[in-house]
Amino acid sequence: MKAVQILGDVSSPKIFPNYSINIPEIKDSEILIRVHAAGITGDEIIWPEPYASATRIPGHEISGIISALGPDYDGPLSIDQEVFAFSHADRGQGHADYVVCLPNEVALKPTTISHAQAAALPIPLLTAWEALTDHAKVKSGMRVFITGASGAVGMMAVQLAKKLAGAHVIALASPRNHEMLKGLGANEVLDYNVSGWEKSVVGVDVVFDTVGGEVLAKTWECVKDDGVIVTVGDPAPDWAFGGGQAPESAQCPNVRYVHFIVSPNAKRMEDGGEMVAAGSLTTVAVKRFPFNEAKAAWEYAQKRNRGEKAVIDFIEEN
Ligand SMILES: NC(=O)c1ccc[n+]([C@@H]2O[C@H](COP(=O)([O-])OP(=O)(O)OC[C@H]3O[C@@H](n4cnc5c(N)ncnc54)[C@H](OP(=O)(O)O)[C@@H]3O)[C@@H](O)[C@H]2O)c1
Known part of the structure; x- marks a missing residue:
């Protein structure tokens, strides 16, 4: 699958689009999400988790479609539903075609917004x-x-x-x-x-x-x-x-x-998603980048006076 990696160390990070990473496997009650879009917080470049992971994949907020559910999953979600997710600070690895999430990290995507807008919402x-x-x-x-x-x-x-x-x-x-x-x-x-x-x-x-x-x-x-x-x-x-x-x-x-470091909370994502769908919560404007421009996306995310949040499309939507 495609995935963004942060290579080097935190003092000289290099954003690298990799096209040959293994799709992760799920177990227990995990949820596998086919990512359509992933959001970037510019300062994530100094967050420790990608540097500590074997995959070096950054990213915590995504929007996409449920591709598979672990054998012990007993929650309300089902395969093919459109969802958005925040994966815990210690885990991340959201900038990839497929991401493993835990049940408390995933909620239904508001139907009124695109995957790109939903991917900029969780954090x-x-x-x-x-x-x-x-x-x-x-x-x-x-x-x-x-x-x-x-x-x-x-x-x-x-x-x-x-x-x-x-x-x-x-x-x-x-x-x-x-x-x-x-x-x-x-x-x-x-x-x-x-x-x-x-x-x-x-x-x-x-x-x-x-x-x-x-x-x-x-x-x-x-x-x-x-x-x-x-x-x-x-x-x-x-x-x-x-x-x-x-x-x-x-x-x-x-x-x-x-x-504090933000925690996952599916109920708050669900409630916030309902507020967005009802028009009572405005989402941040997004600037979309195709996967092969991941480096430019991360550079843009670190600029001041942007007015828009950077999002990487893993599947290009209209
Ligand atoms: N601990 C956690 O769990 C957690 C969670 C989320 C975010 N964060 C951190 O929280 C920060 C904000 O995230 P974000 O996504 O909202 O970032 P963002 O969209 O880039 O917003 C940053 C804001 O700070 C303003 N700003 C930057 N430097 C400033 C300065 N010197 N004086 C006055 N205003 C300044 C910017 O204003 P201009 O656009 O006018 O420059 C902008 O409004 C980031 O550092 C992020 O890493 C931490």
Whole structure:
């Protein structure tokens, strides 16, 4: 089968389209998916899992058709159904013609969107949902500040903070995205190019940071004394993965701060898919690349100011 590989090491990765990889076999209750399209998060290039795998195949989010079910599978899905999936951070290997998924990673694809659009949905949807509900515990009326709001995760977070919790949303993004973000439900929009933006956001209940680095550091000025900062921006802060305390916490001892790696959740994918089908959740715009342009797709995914998320077509749709 065809599959993308990341060769080399994380300091000098090379995207390589390989046309002769073995189709994986399923066992137990696994699900084999014939991939039509696979999404790319640009910073995946520094995620450790492809470098640790024998196949060197990256990718966690796909859309396609169920090709086979393991002998112990007893769930509701059946062969030939159109599905989208997020495979766990430790596994991945989604950038291939065929991918093995676990039952909790797969949900029916919304019928109103293409495989390419569905392949760009799982990571933003699940990450934003988990950040806002499990980690930040956003409730109605809370003020939620979202950085990188025009990005794939940020756009989804703006919408879910409104729709799941009825929060007051403040979005940080470049001005060309402000009208779009207001249309998605942002109550306030801020330009990250304006120096001192962090002084104009005061006492928010929740920061959801999707940028990291200096932007994350500045959000400590925005959060209230007993608020929470949740971040997923890459590279992860030094304090993530048990790396100690955030230096800012010395001044803000009651601020809770969390970094997490997104988890699979078929129920949330199903619910999010229904919201998409009903027109109440807008998916990120996608830029499609054929498989033989996988290198260009990964390069595009790592650009800023893209406005679209890169997707690789494994089967070319109209
Ligand atoms: N831990 C996890 O489980 C997890 C899950 C999902 C994603 N992530 C990470 O979360 C991040 C966001 O993912 P994504 O798919 O949403 O990426 P994305 O679509 O590329 O969006 C990134 C956003 O950040 C903004 N941005 C980048 N650098 C900035 C800066 N210096 N100042 C202000 N804004 C800046 C971009 O704005 P412009 O377009 O205007 O440049 C864009 O809106 C990535 O680092 C990704 O790896 C982690």
